[in-house]
Amino acid sequence: MRIAVVDESAARASVIREGLAEIEDCEIFVVTERRGLVAHIGQIAPDIVLIDLGNPSRDVLEEYFAVSRALARPIAMFVDESDEEALAASVEAGVSSYVVDGLAPHRIRPILDLAVRRFNAFSRLEADLADARGRLAEREAVDKAKRILMQSRGLAEHEAYAELRATAMRQSRRIVDIAEAILTADQLLNGPPPGPSARRPTGRKGHDRTAP
């Protein structure tokens, strides 16, 4: 069976490909390029097309399948009316599937189920990554706020942190929220931090946050 995976995210496409490799008798083709998509799919002549729901080429692909009724192997959206739940799960996972005319649902289902599992796994990975990035950004905000306190009030690092923590506890807020409030206040009072190429105006009071 020939399966085309259409996904502009090369990382996700490879996660799907790896999963589908477990299924016997499958040849998998990954298409990440939008240009020439329809011609590419035509060359692959797939039995199944899996495409992510966030793909802007979906309407173009559906149009191609609709007019390809004249072709030898018409392809249509896979809509298994006996199992709405599985389709809902597929939409939720973010993948839609198109199959050639005459392919039996029992041959399609394992592939679709696997794609759904892989899409979900990929989403979890992405969520974890975003979470990790968020934590990193939080740590940076706290570090910057500490530096501001150290320079403006002459505190040692541990004192600056203790101050942040005490304020957070008093106000029942998170340390990072206090840190962000300090950064905002600092920006309002002293102007935005310099960008990579911008230079800070001379003769202005404040602390050099770009110093190592």
Place this chain on the structure above:
Amino acid sequence: MTQELAIGFLPLVDACLPILAHEHGFAEAEGLSLRLVRDVSWATVLDRLLYGQTDAAHLVAPLAIATTLGRGRPAKPLSVPFVLGLNGNAITLRSDLAAYVCPAGGLGDPAAVGAALAQVAHRRMASGRALRLGVVHRYSSHNYMLRYWLAACGLRPDQDVEIATIAPPFCADALEAGEVDGICVGEPWNSVAVERGVGTIVLATAQIWRRGVEKVLAWRESVMEERRPQAEALVRALVAAARHFIDPANWDANAALLARRAYLDASPEIIRRAISDRLLLRQGGEPVHYPDFMFQYREAANFPWVSQAQWLYTQMLRWEGGAFDSVEAARAGRVFRPDVYRAALIGSGEPLPGASSKVEGSLAGPMAVGTQQGLITMEPNHFFDGRIFDPAAMPAYLAGLP
């Protein structure tokens, strides 16, 4: 208790009403909390609606009818209690082609531009490289308006001119790369092509049909019935948003709001052009004021006229073939739900038409129409070729089309 409704949309200027209903608190005032779900293809907007990830959606009107009739996939009945707007699309051609078919600049005369385009199309056919125009979806008013115009100008779509589907964000790219010679698309995408210097706007779809139905608010029929109080509350919130949208005092603020990354993620200056009916037709040109380019509120624009759904049905038959079927025509008409619109607004200050269907394209001048409440004066609603669509005589209408 505030009820949450998830609403799918595509980043287009005519997704404005649900966005404004949410941002300006019109939904909140009706006891609704809207969650807007942005997508990049109509197929995905529809999937989310059909499989319960959204409760209602901004949708191209013909797709709501096609889905109900089971074109392209098994039939699922959809309901439209509210029209999100009339027109608002344009036809943008490669600039060299635009200069040839519309030499005077400005918005052209549809018949004259069409006649000149027909000459080009026939020459191109003879040279073996057919003229190619892009639309955003098979089941879109863009497709039907473009085909209506071409056919009335003596061109046979799919034979003399190729019509291809292109996703709106890539329309400018396709023009630039020469994949298409022109596009019929909604804003901001015509203006984006103009801004990039790859195309010139030659016509607004409002010139083809002065009061043509465009996007609709679609629900699954069963979901709308289950959540009828919320569906009606949403109609009221959207009417309030429509009133706000057309007020010039709000244009700047609304353009800035729609431009946000979560919504259109586009330039507020470009969005404002469509909102204010002032389009820049070519790079470096002066803005051209074309009144009612977008039509979001006046004359009960949001009222779901059964006749408009049925006009779309006739175009579906016209371009896909198949015999006229009165049962199917009735089912297509029932997708539009004036009864829900009326129930939502009865007793409010909003004018309500007395009829649910009308003869489309018959008004040459302003006319006061019969209402259930309030006053409505309809302005001209003609098709550019002067044809009239009488929903009571669909087979005769179809037989008379070129």
